[in-house]
Each structure stands twice: as C-alpha cells, then as structure tokens.
Amino acid sequence: MERIIVCIKGVPRPGTVKVDPETHTLKRESAELILNPPDRAALEMAMRLRERYGVEVVVMSMGPPNVAPLLKEAFALGADELILLSDRAFAGADTLATSRVLAQAIRGLTPFSLVIMGLKSVDGETAQVPPETAAILNLPSVINVIDISYSNNRFYLTRETNYGEEELEVEPPLIISMNPKLEYFRPPSLKRLLQARDLSFKSMTAQDLNLAEDLLGLKGSPTQVAGVFEKVFSQRGEVWKGEPEELADKLINLLREKGLLQKLALINR
Amino acid sequence: MMDYFFTEEQRILIDLVKRIGEEYIRPKALFWDEREIYDPLPIKALADADLFGIIVPKEYGGLGMGVMEMCLAVEWLSYFCAGVSTTYAASFLGAYPIILFGSEEQKSRYLPKIAKGDSLCAFALTEPQAGSDAFAIKTTAKREGDHYVLNGVKQWITNGGLADINVVIAITDPSKGSRGASAFIIEKGDLGFTVGKKEKKLGLKASVTTDLILNNCKIPRERLISREGMGFVVALKTLDYARCGAGAQALGIAQAAMEVSLNHAKRRIQFGQPVYNFQAVSHTFAEMAMKLESSRALVYSVARYIDSGAKDFSGASAMAKCFATDQAMWITERAIQMMGGYGYMRDYLPQKLLRDAKCLQIYEGTNEIQRNVIARELAKVYK
Numbered sequence: 001m002e003r004i005i006v007c008i009k010g011v012p013r014p015g016t017v018k019v020d021p022e023t024h025t026l027k028r029e030s031a032e033l034i035l036n037p038p039d040r041a042a043l044e045m046a047m048r049l050r051e052r053y054g055v056e057v058v059v060m061s062m063g064p065p066n067v068a069p070l071l072k073e074a075f076a077l078g079a080d081e082l083i084l085l086s087d088r089a090f091a092g093a094d095t096l097a098t099s100r101v102l103a104q105a106i107r108g109l110t111p112f113s114l115v116i117m118g119l120k121s122v123d124g125e126t127a128q129v130p131p132e133t134a135a136i137l138n139l140p141s142v143i144n145v146i147d148i149s150y151s152n153n154r155f156y157l158t159r160e161t162n163y164g165e166e167e168l169e170v171e172p173p174l175i176i177s178m179n180p181k182l183e184y185f186r187p188p189s190l191k192r193l194l195q196a197r198d199l200s201f202k203s204m205t206a207q208d209l210n211l212a213e214d215l216l217g218l219k220g221s222p223t224q225v226a227g228v229f230e231k232v233f234s235q236r237g238e239v240w241k242g243e244p245e246e247l248a249d250k251l252i253n254l255l256r257e258k259g260l261l262q263k264l265a266l267i268n269r
Numbered sequence: 270m271m272d273y274f275f276t277e278e279q280r281i282l283i284d285l286v287k288r289i290g291e292e293y294i295r296p297k298a299l300f301w302d303e304r305e306i307y308d309p310l311p312i313k314a315l316a317d318a319d320l321f322g323i324i325v326p327k328e329y330g331g332l333g334m335g336v337m338e339m340c341l342a343v344e345w346l347s348y349f350c351a352g353v354s355t356t357y358a359a360s361f362l363g364a365y366p367i368i369l370f371g372s373e374e375q376k377s378r379y380l381p382k383i384a385k386g387d388s389l390c391a392f393a394l395t396e397p398q399a400g401s402d403a404f405a406i407k408t409t410a411k412r413e414g415d416h417y418v419l420n421g422v423k424q425w426i427t428n429g430g431l432a433d434i435n436v437v438i439a440i441t442d443p444s445k446g447s448r449g450a451s452a453f454i455i456e457k458g459d460l461g462f463t464v465g466k467k468e469k470k471l472g473l474k475a476s477v478t479t480d481l482i483l484n485n486c487k488i489p490r491e492r493l494i495s496r497e498g499m500g501f502v503v504a505l506k507t508l509d510y511a512r513c514g515a516g517a518q519a520l521g522i523a524q525a526a527m528e529v530s531l532n533h534a535k536r537r538i539q540f541g542q543p544v545y546n547f548q549a550v551s552h553t554f555a556e557m558a559m560k561l562e563s564s565r566a567l568v569y570s571v572a573r574y575i576d577s578g579a580k581d582f583s584g585a586s587a588m589a590k591c592f593a594t595d596q597a598m599w600i601t602e603r604a605i606q607m608m609g610g611y612g613y614m615r616d617y618l619p620q621k622l623l624r625d626a627k628c629l630q631i632y633e634g635t636n637e638i639q640r641n642v643i644a645r646e647l648a649k650v651y652k
Contacts, residue, residue, distance in 0.1 A: 184310065186317040187289050191332060193281050 001150060002113040002172070003056040006046045007102055007133075008039040008074060010067035011123045023218055024225035025092045026123060029064040035073060038118030038180035045148060045178055046116050047078045047186060053150060056080045058109055062090055062101050065203075072196040076188030082201035089206045092218030095124070099132035101216065104209045106137060113172035114155065119144055119180055130177035140174045146181070271562055273569055278334075279341055282323075286342050289314050290349030298350040301475040302621050307431070308475065311353050315346075316386020324361055324368065329380035335576035336510060340517035340568060347521025351625035352475025354521065356389070358514045359427035359476070362633075363390025365507040366436045366452055370495040375454065379434055391432035393423035393481050394504050401638050403438075403504065404447050408483060410439035415490045417441075417453060419461075419483040425632075429479030430464035433457045436507075437481070438500045450500030454492045461486030472624030508633060509583050512590035513575065515633045516568040519590075519597035519626065523564065526597075526604035526622045527557045533608045544607075553607055557600045564593035584646025591639035594629035601626045 010033030017031045046057045059074040061067045062085040071082040085105055093101070106115055115134075120127035127143065134141030146165070147158040157168045160179050206216055214220060240247055255261040275283065293311040301308055315321060324339050325331025332338075339361060346354035364383050367375055382388040399405035408421025419439050426435075435455040442449040455462050465480025494503055531554055534545040544550050571589040575582050601623040605612035612619040630636045 184313070187292070187314050188285065189317065190282060190285055190319040191322070192319075193285060194278060194332075197277070197281075 001049075001053050001055045002111040003058055003109065004046050004049055005106055005109055005112050005115045006039075006042050006057060006059045006074070006079070007106075007115065007117045007129075008043065008059060008061045008070060009036040009118070009121050010034065010061065010063050010070050011036045011121055017123075019228050020092075023092050024228045025218070028091075029066060033063070033066055033070065035070050036118055036121045036123075038120060038122070038178065040118075040185055041178040041180045041182050042116040042118045043074055043077050043079075044182055044185045045145075049114075049148065049150070050078060050080075055113070058083065058112075060085060060102070060105055062086070062093075062098060062105075064091075068201075071201060072199060073188060075196050075199060075201075076192040077186060078189070078192070082199075084201060084203040085209070086203055087205040087207075087216075089213050089216045092221065093216065094221035094223035095126050095128040095132055096222060097216055097218075097220040099129050099136055100220065101206075101209065101211065102129065102133045103136040104211055105204060106133065108209070111173075114148075115139075115173070115175040117175070117177050119177045127177065130175055134175035137175070140170055141176065142168060142170065142174065143177045144179045145176045146179045148176075270558065271565075273565070275341075279338060282334075282338055283341055283345055285318060286320070286345040287348075289318060289320075290345060294346070294349040294353055298352075298475070299616075299618065299621065301350070301352060302472075303615065305469065305474040307356070307477045311350075312356060312386070312389070315357060319384070319386075320357070321360065321386035322384035324364065325380050325384040326368070329376055329384060331380065331384040335572070336513050337569065337572040337576050340513050340572045343514045344517040344521040344524075344568075347518040347625075348525045349521075350475055351518055351522050351622075351629075352473045354518055355427055355473045355476040355628075356431070358511070358518065359392065360390045360432070361514065362392035362507060362511045363428070363432060363434055363436050365510050366392070366494050366503045367434075367454070369506055369510070370452070370499065370503050372491075372494075374491060375494065379454070383434065388433035389428050389431050390434045390436070391426050391428040391481075392507065393426045393435055393437045395424050395426070396422060397424050401635055404450075404501070406438060406440060406450065408437065408439040409443075410441050410451060410453060412441070412490075413487075416487050417490065417493065419453065419455070419486040419488065421483050422465075423481040423483070425468065425478050426481050427476055427478055427632075429477060429481055430457075430467075431477055435462075435481060436494065436503075437483070438504050439483075441497045441500070445498060447501050448498045450504075451497045452494040452500045452503040453488060454494060455481075455483070455486065455488060459486055459488055471627060472621065473628050505583070509586050510575065512586040512633055512639075513568060513572045515629055516564070516571070516586075516589040516593035519593035519629050520561070520565050520568060522622050522626050522629075523557075523561045523593075523597040523600040526601040526619055526626075527554070527561060529618050529622075530554075530604035530607040530612065533611060537608075550607060553603050557603060560596040560600060564596045568593050581646075584643050587634070587639040587642040587646075590629075590633065591636045591643070594626070595636060597626040598623075598630055 012031035013034045018027045020027050050057045057079050058081040059079040060083040065086055085101055117130040131141040142157050145157050145159045149156045155170045159166050293314045322331035323334045327333040343354050343358050367379050396406050410417045410419045437453050437455050438450055440449055441451040461484045463482045468478040534550050535543050537544045568589045571585045604619040611617050
C-alpha cells in the first residue's frame with residue numbers, strides 16, 4: 001500500500017467565533033481553533049491502518065497558522081508527516097476553492113493509496129469537500145465509511161447509508177470520508193507529545209502549490225454568502241424568580257388563562 | 270494553592286493523564302464500581318498513550334522516567350478512578366522486579382511488551398497464611414534439570430488472570446529461612462498455572478483480584494529472576510519502589526474527595542446560606558487541605574529522593590505510603606460527612622472514594638507494617 005493522506009480542519013471553539021461583517025465568512029484567525037470533531041475518526045482510522053499495514057500517514061490542514069497545534073496533535077496520535085497549507089489567498093474559500101487547494105497538495109504527494117477526511121466540518125456542515133476533491137483529481141470517492149480493510153491491492157469498505165450498511169470493493173487510489181462514530185479513539189502518545197514540542201513541519205503557500213490566485217479563497221469561490229443573521233425568536237421565554245409557592249400559583253394561573261388546565265381544574269373540584 | 274515546580278515533561282504527562290481520565294474514565298467510573306466491572310478500554314487508552322512505558326528504560330521501548338513521574342500518573346488516574354489506577358499501578362509492581370533484577374534476556378523479552386501495554390503484569394507474594402508475615406509463604410519451587418516446578422496458592426493478586434507476566438515468590442530452600450526464597454516469572458498459559466475466582470471487594474471494584482494456583486507448574490530455568498535465594502530481596506525492593514505509588518493513589522482519591530465535597534458545601538443552602546459559611550464545615554475543609562498538601566509534599570519528596578539515586582529508602586517510602594493513605598481515609602470520611610445524606614448515597618462519588626481509600630491502608634504492606642519499617646529504620650539512624 002502507498003501512503004495515506006488525512007485532511008483535517010480547525011473549527012472555531014463554539015462561542016469564540018466572529019463573523020466578518022463584509023464577507024459574511026468566519027474570522028478563523030482570531031478564533032480558538034479545535035479539531036473538527038468528525039476528523040478524529042479520520043485520524044483514528046488512518047492510525048489503525050498504519051498499525052495494521054505499516055503504511056506512512058501524512059496529515060495536512062488548510063487554514064491560518066493557528067491550526068499548527070492541531071497538526072501537532074495529529075503527530076502525537078501517530079502521523080509521520082505534517083503539512084500546513086496556509087496563505088492569505090486561501091481565506092474565505094468555499095468548498096470548491098478549498099477542494100482545489102487540497103487536490104493540488106494531494107497530487108503533490110503521489111503515489112498515495114487513500115485520502116481520508118471527516119464526513120463534514122461542524123462549522124460549514126456541507127460534507128462536500130471530500131467528493132469535490134475526488135472529482136477534481138478524477139478519483140473515486142466513498143462517503144460515510146465506517147470500516148476499512150485492505151488486501152491484494154483492494155480496499156474493502158463498509159459505509160453507512162439511509163438503507164443500511166453497504167460493502168464496497170475499490171481499487172486505490174481513492175478518497176473517502178469517515179462516519180464520525182467509532183467505538184474507540186486513541187489518545188495521543190506521551191512519547192510523541194514530548195517529541196512534538198520542538199517539531200517543525202512543512203508549510204505551503206499558493207505559490208508553492210503553483211495555484212493561480214483567482215481560483216482561490218473568496219475570489220475563487222462561486223458561493224457568495226448574501227447575509228448572515230442571528231436567529232430571532234418571535235416568542236421569547238420568560239424567566240420568573242421568587243418563592244416556589246408563589247411561582248407555582250403564578251404558573252397555575254397562567255396555564256388556566258391559556259385554557260391548558262381546565263380538565264385538571266375540574267378533577268380538583 | 271501550591272506550586273510543586275514540575276518540569277515541562279511532567280506537566281505534559283499530567284495534562285495527558287487528566288485528558289484520559291476525563292474522556293475514558295470519569296463517565297464510567299461509578300458504573301464500573303456499582304457493577305464491579307473490569308473494563309479493558311481505559312487500559313487500552315493508557316497503553317496507546319505509552320503510559321505503561323513510564324518506568325521502563327528507553328532502550329527497551331519505554332520513556333525511562335522515574336518514580337516521580339510514575340506517582341504523577343498514578344495520582345491523576347486515581348483522581349478519576351482508583352480501581353483503574355490499581356490495575357495500572359499493580360502492573361508496575363510486576364514490572365519492577367524485571368527492571369531492577371532481570372537478566373538482559375528477561376529484560377529484552379518482557380520489557381518492550383510491558384512498555385507498549387501489550388502485556389499487563391502482576392506481582393504475587395501474599396498467600397492465605399502469609400500476609401504481613403511474608404516470610405511464612407509455603408509456595409515451593411523445586412529445581413528439576415533445566416526446569417523449576419512450582420506448587421502453591423497465591424492470594425489476592427491484583428490483575429490475576431489479566432496479566433501475561435506474573436512475578437511469583439516461592440521457596441527454593443526451606444532450610445535457609447528468609448534467604449531461601451526466589452522470584453520467578455510465570456507466563457499466562459504456562460502448564461499448571463491457573464487463576465482462581467474473582468474476589469468481591471469493598472472498593473477498587475474496577476480492578477481484578479484473584480488467587481493464582483500453581484499445580485506442578487513447570488517453567489524453564491531462565492524464568493528465575495536474579496539468583497536463588499534473592500526472592501525476598503527482590504520482593505522488598507520492589508515494594509520499596511511501589512509504595513510511593515500507593516501514596517500517590519491516596520493523593521488522587523483525597524483530591525477528588527475534597528473537590529467534590531467542597532463543591533457541594535459551597536452550593537448547598539441550609540439556614541439560608543451555603544453550608545460552607547458555617548465554621549464547622551469550612552474548618553473541616555481547611556484541615557482537609559492541610560492534610561492533603563502535606564501528604565503530597567511528602568510523597569513527592571520521597572519520589573524525588575528515590576529518583577536522585579538514593580540507596581536505602583525503605584523508611585522514606587513507608588512514610589509516604591502510610592501517611593498519605595491514612596490522610597486519604599480521614600479526608601474521604603469527612604467528605605461524606607460534609608455532604609451529609611448526599612455523601613452516603615451511591616449516586617455520588619464520596620462513598621466510592623472512601624471504600625477505595627480503605628484498601629490503601631491495607632495493601633502493599635499494611636500501615637501497621639509500614640510503622641514497623643519506619644521505626645526499624647529510625648533505630649538504625651539514631652543508634
């Protein structure tokens with residue numbers, strides 16, 4: 001088997017993110033980034049294959065320089081090589097512009113047998129990047145995979161569908177996305193955490209990847225976000241404070257007013 | 270409240286152990302305790318995290334760290350579940366004889382598997398008639414050509430049946446008394462080696478304790494650790510190292526007991542205010558904190574003393590074990606009291622912490638035996 005490539009993404013820790021008022025995209029560089037939770041399954045599966053078949057695992061991430069700790073985390077889980085894809089020109093990318101960058105970086109790592117990504121990112125929630133990247137590279141893609149084995153130059157994949165599990169036999173190379181649910185995720189290794197302290201890794205820009213700027217970032221994104229708004233509640237809940245007895249009376253009166261307590265009231269009488 | 274001046278490595282270790290505790294242990298600890306279940310998953314996580322390699326020298330695939338790091342790992346695992354930390358720490362009890370006294374062949378055969386967490390270890394000294402009086406063991410090992418044949422029963426062995434590597438102390442020459450015992454490695458699957466029933470315990474329920482039965486168990490001569498006659502030397506030195514770990518378990522349990530009950534006391538309203546405002550309650554916590562931090566200071570200094578290359582530390586490690594575990598017992602009992610009825614309910618943690626803490630005053634040498642050791646060592650210093 002040739003090398004396995006895992007693409008991971010840093011997503012803002014909930015509550016730390018701000019939206020750019022002009023472009024309506026997330027301001028990632030100022031947010032506290034965490035590993036996109038579904039990507040943990042991609043890393044775990046890659047590490048299992050690494051253990052079972054002795055294959056090299058390369059982990060890459062496109063994002064601002066503050067995704068570096070996530071790459072170090074991937075190293076602590078067992079990654080052999082790390083690549084950061086970072087350039088101002090990548091900012092504001094939609095799924096297509098993102099896939100172009102990933103596809104180009106993946107192409108540079110030929111020969112490879114398998115690219116693994118998480119099913120979707122929890123900020124964008126599109127699940128488009130894995131199949132889009134596969135389409136650009138003209139490779140087969142399988143989404144929502146729950147198990148993988150390999151023999152005689154064939155991957156045997158199990159994927160979850162709305163109608164049950166499906167088993168597929170695929171010739172490498174291919175791109176898959178992993179279902180986020182696995183029964184076990186390994187923790188990082190202490191040995192590797194200690195090594196990760198002074199770890200340097202490859203960083204690649206648009207120029208390194210030989211990509212034209214008009215195909216990248218916000219400029220290269222056909223998706224234009226017209227607006228972002230906070231959900232407005234037409235009916236807001238009320239918070240009452242006071243002694244339990246007083247509040248109970250108030251609540252019963254309200255329920256009676258609304259006609260919701262009539263039957264109970266009759267029984268009580 | 271305190272800074273113990275950990276190294277960067279030690280901080281990374283503590284963070285990792287806490288992370289494993291939060292993810293793999295905390296959500297299940299009360300369930301394992303309630304059902305008396307050994308779950309291999311947290312042990313797998315500890316193995317994947319290289320934490321079984323802490324005390325194994327680097328040349329055998331370990332991290333080559335010391336007693337201090339072992340204590341930190343054990344302390345923070347115990348904070349989440351002392352049952353899990355018992356499985357973990359007892360494995361070191363079985364590994365120390367090989368690390369300290371093993372031959373080159375034994376080290377290269379066993380230590381890499383121990384470091385990777387592929388093999389759990391057990392240490393078997395106690396027998397039905399030989400607890401504190403360890404010299405009263407009856408298990409025998411007779412030399413027959415290139416083999417030893419072992420017969421006897423070992424009792425209350427942590428990791429019994431789980432361990433692939435069992436270090437067993439047996440009498441090779443009954444005429445030589447305390448110099449007549451030897452240490453052997455028994456592998457899971459050796460002919461004539463079986464495991465008794467799983468014991469039902471008051472606490473540490475997530476760990477497994479069984480008898481080990483040796484019935485004409487025939488093993489190759491190369492399984493002898495060190496020389497014939499060294500059995501009790503191996504056992505006592507191993508316990509000297511491991512006792513600090515029992516002290517560290519006490520720290521984790523006591524820390525958890527103080528935190529959970531303090532959290533309760535600051536939120537529990539009685540007579541119109543948090544019960545923490547009442548002096549009887551707050552002073553109890555002041556006592557707890559002093560007992561906990563003095564235990565911690567003692568355990569850490571003994572661990573650092575051992576790591577500094579000290580030769581004779583029986584008295585020091587006995588003090589660390591005895592003092593810290595006695596304090597943990599007091600702290601967990603008071604934690605229940607500070608939570609009142611809540612502390613007594615099995616839905617909450619303190620009752621588990623108390624039951625777990627109780628074992629620490631008994632195993633790896635009762636606290637009465639620890640006091641004997643301390644008194645004996647004192648008499649040597651002040652002649």
